[in-house]
Amino acid sequence: MRTVDLIRSSRATLKHGKMRSLLTMLGIVIGISSVIILMSIGQSAQDYILNQVQGLGSNLIIVIPGGSNNGRLSSPAQAQGIIVTSLKQQDADALARDPSVAAVTEEVRGQADAVFADNDVTVTFDGVPANFFTVRNFGVAEGYPFTDEDVQAFNHVAVIGSELADTLFGAGSDPVGQFIRVQNISFRVVGVLEKKGTGAFGIDQDNLVLVPITVGQKQMLGTDYFNDIMVQANDSYTIDFTKARVEQILEQDHGITDPNKDDFTIETQQDVLALLGNITNVLTLFLTAIASISLIVGGIGIMNIMLVSVIERTREIGLRKAVGATDGDILQQFLIESVMITFIGGVIGIALGAMVVAAAYFVIAKVLAVAWTFAFPLSAVITAVAVSSLTGMVFGIYPARQAARKSPIEALRYE
Amino acid sequence: MLDVKDLKKDYADEGEVTSALRGVSFTINKGDFVSIIGPSGSGKSTLLQILSFLDRPTGGSYTFLGKSIDDMSDAELAHVRNKDMGFVFQAFNLLSRLTVYENIEIPLIYSTVPPAARKKMIEQAVESVGIGEKLYVEAGKLSGGQKQRVAIARALVNDPNVIFADEPTGNLDSKSGAQVMDILDGLNRRGHTVILVTHETYTAEFADRIIAIRDGMIESDAPVKTRRSSKDQFFK
Numbered sequence: 001m002r003t004v005d006l007i008r009s010s011r012a013t014l015k016h017g018k019m020r021s022l023l024t025m026l027g028i029v030i031g032i033s034s035v036i037i038l039m040s041i042g043q044s045a046q047d048y049i050l051n052q053v054q055g056l057g058s059n060l061i062i063v064i065p066g067g068s069n070n071g072r073l074s075s076p077a078q079a080q081g082i083i084v085t086s087l088k089q090q091d092a093d094a095l096a097r098d099p100s101v102a103a104v105t106e107e108v109r110g111q112a113d114a115v116f117a118d119n120d121v122t123v124t125f126d127g128v129p130a131n132f133f134t135v136r137n138f139g140v141a142e143g144y145p146f147t148d149e150d151v152q153a154f155n156h157v158a159v160i161g162s163e164l165a166d167t168l169f170g171a172g173s174d175p176v177g178q179f180i181r182v183q184n185i186s187f188r189v190v191g192v193l194e195k196k197g198t199g200a201f202g203i204d205q206d207n208l209v210l211v212p213i214t215v216g217q218k219q220m221l222g223t224d225y226f227n228d229i230m231v232q233a234n235d236s237y238t239i240d241f242t243k244a245r246v247e248q249i250l251e252q253d254h255g256i257t258d259p260n261k262d263d264f265t266i267e268t269q270q271d272v273l274a275l276l277g278n279i280t281n282v283l284t285l286f287l288t289a290i291a292s293i294s295l296i297v298g299g300i301g302i303m304n305i306m307l308v309s310v311i312e313r314t315r316e317i318g319l320r321k322a323v324g325a326t327d328g329d330i331l332q333q334f335l336i337e338s339v340m341i342t343f344i345g346g347v348i349g350i351a352l353g354a355m356v357v358a359a360a361y362f363v364i365a366k367v368l369a370v371a372w373t374f375a376f377p378l379s380a381v382i383t384a385v386a387v388s389s390l391t392g393m394v395f396g397i398y399p400a401r402q403a404a405r406k407s408p409i410e411a412l413r414y415e
Numbered sequence: 416m417l418d419v420k421d422l423k424k425d426y427a428d429e430g431e432v433t434s435a436l437r438g439v440s441f442t443i444n445k446g447d448f449v450s451i452i453g454p455s456g457s458g459k460s461t462l463l464q465i466l467s468f469l470d471r472p473t474g475g476s477y478t479f480l481g482k483s484i485d486d487m488s489d490a491e492l493a494h495v496r497n498k499d500m501g502f503v504f505q506a507f508n509l510l511s512r513l514t515v516y517e518n519i520e521i522p523l524i525y526s527t528v529p530p531a532a533r534k535k536m537i538e539q540a541v542e543s544v545g546i547g548e549k550l551y552v553e554a555g556k557l558s559g560g561q562k563q564r565v566a567i568a569r570a571l572v573n574d575p576n577v578i579f580a581d582e583p584t585g586n587l588d589s590k591s592g593a594q595v596m597d598i599l600d601g602l603n604r605r606g607h608t609v610i611l612v613t614h615e616t617y618t619a620e621f622a623d624r625i626i627a628i629r630d631g632m633i634e635s636d637a638p639v640k641t642r643r644s645s646k647d648q649f650f651k
Binding site: 001002004005009012016315316318319320321322323324325326327328329408409412 | 467470489490494496504506510524525
C-alpha cells in the first residue's frame, strides 16, 4: 500500500468522525502545549536569571565571609543567619594591591527606614565605595554617583533606586538635591539609579539606598567587616588565575594553612551562572516531566478510542483483507491514523503553547516591565512533534495489531 | 483453473470436531459460470471461503491457476485475492462514508496500479454496471440494488480471473436481483469465470453448471440444461 494511499485513507477516516478525532486529540493538545509552555518559560526564566547574574558586572569574583561547604554558594554560617566577620578592610586593600586584580569593591548592608516629608518606607541600604557603580554596572539615570572624596570625607550623600525615588518623592519629580533621612541621618540625594529590577541575590535594586561605605559601615552599622567583597579580574581569561590569587592572599592574611578551613568562600560569576543554570535546568526538566504525564493520559485515550474504532470497523477490516490487504497493510493503516491524530494534536498543541508563551511574555515584559526575554526553543518544538508522533505510535500499535490479526472471514461475518 | 481434490474442512470447538467439508472434488475451467447450492449448514459457504483464499482447508488439495494453496503464505494469498479474484457479498460490504469512486478504488489501493491510472479503470467498471452517474455519491445514500452494482464494479475493477458471488441477490428485491444477475451473466459471457453461491434454485440456474452440496459432500454436479436469463418470467 502506497504511503499516499495510507495518508488519504487515514485522513478520510479522521474527517468522517471530526468530533471524535478532535476530542481524541485533546489530551495530546493539552500535553504538548503544557510541555511547550514549560520548556519555553523555563528557558526565559533561565535567560532572565543568567542575565541578572551577568548584570552584576563583568569578570567578577565574589568573596563571601564564612567557609564553603562542598562548593555551595552561600556559606553555612550565612545560611543560618550567623554573622561572619572574617572580611575586613585589610583584605580589600591586600586584594587591590595584586596585579591580577583590576578593581575591588566591598559592600556592607543593612535595613532602615527612609523618610522624606510624610513618606516613610523600610529600605535596604548598601554602603559602597565610589568604584561600586562602575564595577557592578549600576548606572545613574539622574544626577551623579558619589565620589571617592565623598567616601573619604564621610559625606552624607546617597544614590537611590528609581522606584524608591517615585515612592518618596512622587513619580515624575526630581529627587536630586533633596534630603532624605535614613536611620535618622540626613542624606542629600545626588543621584537616582537606572531601573534594574530584582538582583541575582533577591535584592530589589530599584528600592536600594547606596551610601558611602565609610558612612554605612562606621556611622550606620558601627562594624568593621564587610558583607561581601567583589573582585574584578583583569580579563575573562584570567578569572581562574585571579581566583587562585584571591584565595592565596586571603589565606595568607588570615593565617590559614589548610584550605578546608578557609573562613571565606570564593565564587566566580561563571560558578554562579553554572549553578543557577543547573538549578533552572533541573527545575524545567522536572516540570516538563510532570507535564508529560498528561501526554501519557492522552495516549491512553487514543488507545481506547482506536480499540473502539477497530471493533466498529471490523467488517471494513474483513472487506479490505478480502480484496487484498495484508496484515501489514491493516496494521499500517490503523497506526497511521493514531499517529496522524497525535501529530495534528501536537501541531495544535505547539500553536496553543506559542500563544500562551507570547501572552506570558506580553504580560511579564510589557505590563510588569520585567526584563523578560521571549524564548520559544526549536528543541521544544522538535521534541513536541517527535513525542506526539511517538505517543501515537506507542499507543496505536496495540489497537493496530488487534486489527491486523483479525481473520477476514470472522471480520466479514461480524454484526 | 480451479482444481479441488478431496477437500476437507474441520472445525474444532472445545475438543469437539465438526466437519464442514468431507472430501469435495471438482474442477472449474476458465470462463465457467458455476453455481454452488445447498441448504443452510451444507458447507457451501465454507467451500466458497476456501475457493476464494479467505480460509485454508484442513485436508485434500486445492490448486488455483496451477498453484497449490498449501504452498502460499498468507501475504501471497492476499496478493492473489487482489489480482485474480473479485468478491460480491450478500451484505454488499461497502464503506458507507466513502463515495462510490472511493469504494471501487479499494482493491486498487492494495495493488500495484498507480493512482494516476485508477480513474479510467474505475470509470470503466462503473459504466459496465450502469451507475456511472453515481460515481461521487456517498455509498450510504444508494439503494440496495445500486449498492450491489457498486460491489460488482469493485469486484471487476482489477479485471480478475474469477468473480465469487456469495448470495448476491439475497438482500435485494426481485427487480434489483434480476439486474444483478443480468450483470453477472453478462460478465460471464464476456469471459469472466463466475462462481455463485446461493440457496435459490432459480438464481443458480443462471449458471451453466450447478454443484449441489449437502452435509459437506457433493450431492450432484451437473450442467444446467437451459441457462436462465433475466428476461425469464421470474425476474419480471
